[in-house]
Amino acid sequence: MNVLRKVTKNPLGLAGMILVLAWAVIALIAPLIAPPERGSDDPYMIRRVSYMSVPQPAAKTDTLLGTTGGGYDLFYGLIWGSRTAFRLGLEVVCLTMIIGTVVGGLASFAGGWIDYLVMRTAELFMCFPMIIAAMVITTVLGKGLDKVIIALILFGWPSSARLVRSEVLSVKQRDYVSAAEAIGAGRMRIFFRHVLPNSIYPVLITFASRMGTIVLAAAALSFIGIGAEPGYADWGQMVNFARNWVLGTLVNPFEYWYTYTYPSIAIFTFVFGWILLGDAMRDALDPRLRGSRRRRGAGNRSGRKASKPGAGGDDPVPNRSGQSVPSD
């Protein structure tokens, strides 16, 4: 709760929290504000009010925000799209964190060639352009949100693995680990009971900002048409639907402004909220992270000194662990 108070004391953090909570409420009550049509088997498929290819403004239809090309109800798509964003973000972020923490943690705990191999593999994934790789995956496995999730996890775990690795390297030298070894605790027990709980902190801190970046990446994939199936309530795809109508007509270049503006605003507010929240969370929880940086030392000369928590709103400073070749 202390953290919550610190986050909300920071005006930007408060703004981020409000945005995220607002979207969470919308996602929760989606069936109430945008009831799916009777007899539709999947509420996530956007309601179609007509099959007209030309977008219609709100005034000409009985929809709140108008329709995009193909007669899809914009309002319905936006509301249900929030559920898609939350589901996708939570699934990907939680899974990447779990996989990254366990794999990266175990590897660096084991050390030696296992550590080397896992970290080189992580590098392989990290310095690879995710979008092009996701394209390869979806051409082979077919389209769909689940494939996007697979691609995002595949390319997301290394960053958690690296964060946790640098922590484990220092934690496993601690006295309490030696003590556990001395009383004859098993290696696995030491890892899961003593090392891991003391090393996951830097990963947990990145949760909120990662929610933002993951939803952003997923929107990009949906936008180029390799994400959700056509008609699925997904903001990136809704912008993609609007692409043909972006230039409007010769008379009025902004003729179909609503088709791309609303979904863009949805993506932006959602991601912006998470990023602000992430910044505030890091500011509130930073001191320990700062300590861990000082221990490793290579990236910063002597860690951060005397920066008032919350006052500066300082941004992340990647240390050498974000680098492709570890210096330790």
Add this chain to the structure above:
Amino acid sequence: MYGYILKRLIAMPIFLLVLTMTAFALSMVLSPYERLAVFLPTEDQWTEEISLDDLVARYGLDKPFLEQYWEWLQGVLHGNLGWSASARMPVAEALARYVPASVELTLFAHILVFVGAISVGTYVATKHNQLPDQVIRVVGSMGVAIPGFVVALFLLVIFYGWLDVLPPGRLSTWAQDIVSAAEFHRYTRMNVLDGVLNGRFDVALDALKHLILPSIAMSTGMLSGMMRVMRSSLLETLKQDYVTTARAKGIKESVVIIRHAQRNALLPVVTMSTGAIAAIISGTVIIETIFNYRGMGKFAVDAAKALDFPAVLGVLVVVSSIIVFSTMIVDILYMILDPRVVLR
């Protein structure tokens, strides 16, 4: 350091081998008939009676995985990356045509990102907690949160649809005619540079005009992110004892910032740049499609949609070599900036 460079240079082919093999193995998930689709001629081009099985055998699609990979690899070593059915030309030729276009665009975007991030980040750090700092901080967070494709669409609507000043594509029609003419030498296939080299500054200017919107759209996210890092890193450096010492000696503030603080503050930015380069190259896929800019990204999208695997593999090889190589450069740069780091 030389040992490190040597190690990297040796590791690079191994890296590429593993990478292409993985991608190749992935393509094997598809049945030979699915992979055949891209080779099939259109209906009016059928000249012989031949069964699908024969065609599969002709293109060697039914051979074991390693054998097919080995054949592909042999071709690559001989400079033959295979046939791209979606572009209707050899993959090597398509890459030679499209990669320079993307290099031109991404170079432009890189300049925007690095120069913009470092200079704006430095400026706001010197104005800590004053109005410019507060404003830029919020704008920076917003820039991180806006997807590149949204920026691209809005730029297109405003500057092409409404104001009609900056068109999409790579060149205007008149300039395209000049460039395709025989007397125009395409030294680099980058239009801005070729225009200058040929003395046709109007062509160079036209090409430059076409680069503005896509490079802005590609760089907003990275520019904002890097600016935030630069800002906080410089703020931190300015609190160091040696900066205070320099100030106490009476050195001008601008000299203190540029000579003493900025160099150390650059380290996190350099660390970040590996990811930035990969992100910008990834960005070409989306941005080139939106602006109808015929480069490698658009080529990759078209190839992937047509299941044109030789083409996708070709793009993979080029892109990952560029990224691996730039990672090495960044590591070396890091060592030059921070002599305490020893690369092994």
